[in-house]
Amino acid sequence: MIRWAPRPRRGRRAGTGRPGVQVWGIVAEAVASLRGRTVRAWLTAAGIAMGIAATVATVGLSSTAQAAVSDKFDAVKAxxxxxxxxxxxxxxxxxxxxxxxxxxxxxxxxxxxxxxxxxxxxxxxxxxxxxxxxxxxxxxxxxxxxxxxxxxxxxxxxxxxxxxxxxxxxxxxxxxxxxxxxxxxxxxxxxxxxxxxxxxxxxxxxxxxxxxxxxxxxxxxxxxxxxxxxxxxxxxxxxxxxxxxxxxxxxxxxxxxxxxxxxxxxxxxxxxxDLSDFRQGVEGDIQALLLGLAAVSLVIGAVSVSNTALVSVMERRSEIGLRRAVGASRRAIAGQFVCESTIIGVVGGAIGTVIGVNVTAVVSLARDWQVAFDPLLLAAGPVVGALVGVVAGVYPAWRASRVAPAVTLRS
Structure with a gap:
């Protein structure tokens, strides 16, 4: 009696499994990579933290000082x-x-x-x-x-x-x-x-x-x-x-x-x-100036993250080539580097938010202002940090995904 044996299952290339498993695997690899480079990761996150702190403090102090500035303008006006x-x-x-x-x-x-x-x-x-x-x-x-x-x-x-x-x-x-x-x-x-x-x-x-x-x-x-x-x-x-x-x-x-x-x-x-229009113009100009300075800090933080990630790609060419040789897809390699930058951005955003809130509180107490803070800023800080990390990690991730495994292993 002839029995048909089941067809053997073909092996999957690394990084091409089920989407859920693949995503968690990429996240786990990114976390393990950052833990192995703790000092560099913290220093990179500090750049984003400074930009987020400047942004949060600027928005917080602007809203806090608005009432005090308005009262002074109104007193002069009337x-x-x-x-x-x-x-x-x-x-x-x-x-x-x-x-x-x-x-x-x-x-x-x-x-x-x-x-x-x-x-x-x-x-x-x-x-x-x-x-x-x-x-x-x-x-x-x-x-x-x-x-x-x-x-x-x-x-x-x-x-x-x-x-x-x-x-x-x-x-x-x-x-x-x-x-x-x-x-x-x-x-x-x-x-x-x-x-x-x-x-x-x-x-x-x-x-x-x-x-x-x-x-x-x-x-x-x-x-x-x-x-x-x-x-x-x-x-x-x-x-x-x-x-x-x-x-x-x-x-x-x-x-x-x-x-x-x-x-x-x-x-x-x-x-x-009537100084109301003049008051609003002054408040708007000051807030725009401070937000512009905060945006410059964020750009500097993003460039710092991108530069660090790009250096990391150059240093880890052998690792990337080995993973590519054993079947890791370009998407998985790129995803890992983007994930690393995103994690750094989230950590920097959270730290920057805490610093910005404390700066707002200290300055307000020193000036005898009543603190007026939008709770949405607490969530916006880590989100903005994550976005900065994603943008900063795109080019290094693309460079990592283009590493040729054979050439890298020979070198």
Whole structure:
């Protein structure tokens, strides 16, 4: 009886088995290869980690700082309004009164407002009535309510009030810089100053904000000193107004009527422009610049990975040739090198994400910012690192797959 024997099964070439088994085999070979070159793998991953860390920190700090930057821009936009009387009114001998400024303070959205006559010339300020020792300084007339509107802070003594002005008291306040120049540290003992020979009682030392250069190294007296005909050394009266956020336009439109209801057309109102578009442009430009720098870091990391992988291909030509000789396909060889680069990219991306998050947190705490971080960045870091690894490993993998087994084994 003739029996047909089963046909023997042909052997499979290495790397051409079932897809699932083949993929896991390639991954296992890649992991084993990286474990045998630990130092090189970590150094290569560090290049990607730096790029990912720069990217994550840039995005994190941009979103964190956005609220702080927006608050500062909005505060500048909506808190300063100036209403000035025309020269025609001043030349006619008419002056606004404290009752006029009280109407301005009654407008909705006004935080503080008062009359100010800024200095038109510097005057001699000394501690004695002789000219032996003096300092030239601007002297402005400021209503007590305007101190808050300008942002003047009393650091020693006290500020004058409406009673001083109503009685015509000769009182004065000086800036900290002028006080230092005159050798005055405090107002204890009721020191006296002489302004162009006129005697004034020093009741307070103040510090002006940096933006108010006209009140730095200066002296201020009650506003009533400039609201009379014949007063010299002062510019025209104006109302300095500080508003709530977003109320500048409305207050600016109403302040002329409140300050000079006799003829509002004679009042010139200066309202800061809307800075929202400028703010967004600045934020966008800064973020684009930082992201560009982060992208350069990623490119450097990718080139580092590609260069390392290419050197590895040159060093492992004998290994690659042996595997090709025993049946490994070109696809399997290329897949192993791409897998190695991808693993390095994932590790570098994870490390870079951790570094970027910590940098964002440290900088935010140092600047007293509230941390605003998108959770998607935690996943995006390793993903971007993997993509960089794949792109960086394509050319070395192609070079490895083109290694000829016979020539390599002979060499």
């Amino acid at each position: 808190t300063q309004v100036t209403a000035s009387l025309s020269d025609e009114v001043v030349a006619s001998g008419l002056f606004p009164t404290t009752e006029d400024s009280a109407r301005v303070r009654g407008l909705n959205g006004v935080v503080a407002a008062g009359l100010v006559c800024e200095s038109s010339q510097e005057r001699r300020v000394s501690r004695t009535d002789s000219d032996g020792f003096f300092r030239s300084a601007p002297v402005s007339a400021v209503e007590g309510h305007a101190l808050e509107a300008i942002g003047i802070e009393v650091v020693n003594g006290r500020a004058y009030d409406s009673g001083h002005g109503a009685r015509g008291d000769s009182v004065v306040m000086i800036d900290t810089v002028l006080a230092k120049d005159l050798g005055i540290t405090d107002v204890s003992g009721s020191p006296v100053l002489f302004i162009d020979g006129d005697r004034y009682l020093l009741i307070g030392i103040y510090q002006a904000p940096r933006s108010e250069t006209g009140f730095t190294r200066a002296a201020i007296v009650p506003v009533e000193f400039c609201l009379t005909e014949g007063s010299t050394g002062f510019g025209g009266p104006q109302a300095r107004i500080r508003t709530e956020l977003g109320a500048a336009e409305q207050v600016g439109g109403e302040s002329s009527v409140a300050l000079w209801p006799r003829d509002p057309a004679l009042v010139q109102v200066a309202v800061p422009p």
